[in-house]
Amino acid sequence: MNFVEELTWRGMLHTIMPGTEDMLNKGMASGYIGFDPTADSLHVGHLTQIMTLIHFQRAGHKPYALVGGATGMVGDPSGKSAERNLLSEDILQHNLECVEKQLAKFLDFESGANSAEMVNNYDWFKNFTFLDFIRDVGKHITVNYMMAKDSVKKRLEGETGMSFTEFTYQLVQGYDFYYLWKHKNCALQMGGSDQWGNIVTGTEFIRRKDGGEAFALTTQLIKKADGTKFGKTESGAVWLDPAKTSPYNFYQFWLNTTDVDAKSYIRIFTLFEQGVILAIEAEHEQAPHQRALQKALAKDITIRVHGEQAYEKAIKSSEFLFGNIGIEFLNELNDEELKGLFxxxxxxxxxxxxxxxxxxxxxxxxxxxxxxPSKGEARKMIQAGGTAINKTKIASAEQVYTSAELINGKFLIAQKGKKNYFLIIAE
Structure with a gap:
């Protein structure tokens, strides 16, 4: 199965420029996706693009992951209703290093001719003067062309308007494509469907500047079945960094997806073959309460992002909170993991x-x-046998607790009923 067919059956493909599939079918091609380092971690919203690069490489092509050291300084207006705060160079550099490490987990950088490569657009922009830029890039793309883009029109029609900085973003991204086309033989740029305008600016710039041919492909923007934004929870974004979203909460995010969403996500976010997915769906339909789809999805993606050990701890954490694993399990967790659990x-x-x-x-x-809320209510619940400290029922209202009961020398776990947990931290 070729790359385009793979994206199609998985429900990932959105728009493809005519001629792209023919170009890919001629042999190994190079293509790239850009990731702007606006934070020091990627989140699950980036996983669609990561999976796109993985499928691209598995189909025999050469993937480039571009981290935007330069574009991160500007800010992409696509899908934004207001201008982004500009980051300092120190923060940007820290973010870049973190994002590069995360991307390195997913792609194969030692597979011969189609080994993945990481590039940073700051490398070719750092010595590019403003005058050179407007002479060599700006003269090839008209203002009319730039203003026709949806991302620009929406902002110009809104109350906040658009700064010149953001207006030039599509030229900067277009030059990225030109540079990679010229120096890395990169014929294809990919991205989310909101990036179509920026990507096509790149193909147009390549045509106008050097008479070259380049191609574009975009993937679906992932939404939940109810139309709400994918990757957001009550506590915010679901990050790939375990310090920002614990492996337990990461696992729970996927485990708690609806049946409809799980059917879509297992195609997009796992590498399972079509037959395997159909078998899991059949198993799920036989006993929906067993949540076979969600469990397979959550297991696969947690292991690929965080590793087997983190997955095992996530399973034990679930059994600790909702099953019969005792308090001794918490001794296996460090302080950050324990806080993440709660x-x-x-x-x-x-x-x-x-x-x-x-x-x-x-x-x-x-x-x-x-x-x-009161001593009376506490005493009443204790007498009824409905409270516990560290998973051991409180015997009487006068029972005394000391630092000897602390887990990791720092924590007590209180329970009110079976499922209401409270974390008590000694400082």
Whole structure:
């Protein structure tokens, strides 16, 4: 199956320039996708483009991942209603290094002729003067052409308008394509469907400047079945960096997708062959409550992003919170992993010195913290057997807790009922 056919059956293909598939079918081609380092981590919204590059390489072509050290300084207006804050060079450099490390996990940089390559557009823009740019690039693309782009029209019609900085973005990206076409034999630029205007500016610039031919392909922008934005949760974006989104919460994000979305996502975000996916779907339809689709999706993508060990911990974390794994499991987690496990649950802080002297259960849960709104309610729930500290039922309201009970010398886990958890941090 060729690259275009692969994207098509997976439901990823959006728009393709005429002649692109014929060019790809002639033999190994080079193509690229750009990633602007606006943060120090990629998020799940970037995974569609990462998967596109993976499929491109698996089809025998040579992928380039462009990190935008230069374009990151400008800001892409596509899909934006307001201008982005410009980043300092120090922050941008830090972000670049982090994004490069993440991209390196997914592509094969040692596969011979079609080995992946990483490029940074700052390398060819750092010595490009403004006068050279407007002479060598600006004269080839008319203002009329630039203003006809949807990303520009929407901003000009809005209240905020558009700065000259953002207006020039499509020229900067167009020159990226020209540079890679000229120096790396890169005939194809790919991206999300919101990038079509910028990509086509590149193909047009190549044609007008050197009479060359280049091609464009875009993928679908992923949305949930209900129309809401993919990759966002109540706590914000789902990041690939485990320090920003814990592997447990990353795993849960995929596990909690709806049946309709899981059917789409398993095609887009895994490398399973068509027959394997159809078999998983059939298994899911036999017993939807077993969530075979979601489990296969969550397992595959968690392992590829975070590794087998992180996946195993995510499974154990789920069983700890909702099953029968005991408190001893938490000793396997470091502080960051433990905090990640309890991300989104109420956190309280108590004094290490006070805990060393001993605090009784009612004081701990109703005075030193707000697990219960009153001592009376705490006492009543304890007597009814509905509370626990570190997964052990509190025997009586007068039971005393000390620093000896702390997990990792820092944490207590309180439970009210089976599913209501509270993290108590001793400082």
């Amino acid at each position: 991300e989104g649950v109420p956190h309280y802080t108590i004094s290490t010195a006070e805990l060393a002297e001993g605090i009784n259960a009612v004081e701990l849960l109703a005075t030193k913290t707000a697990v219960f």
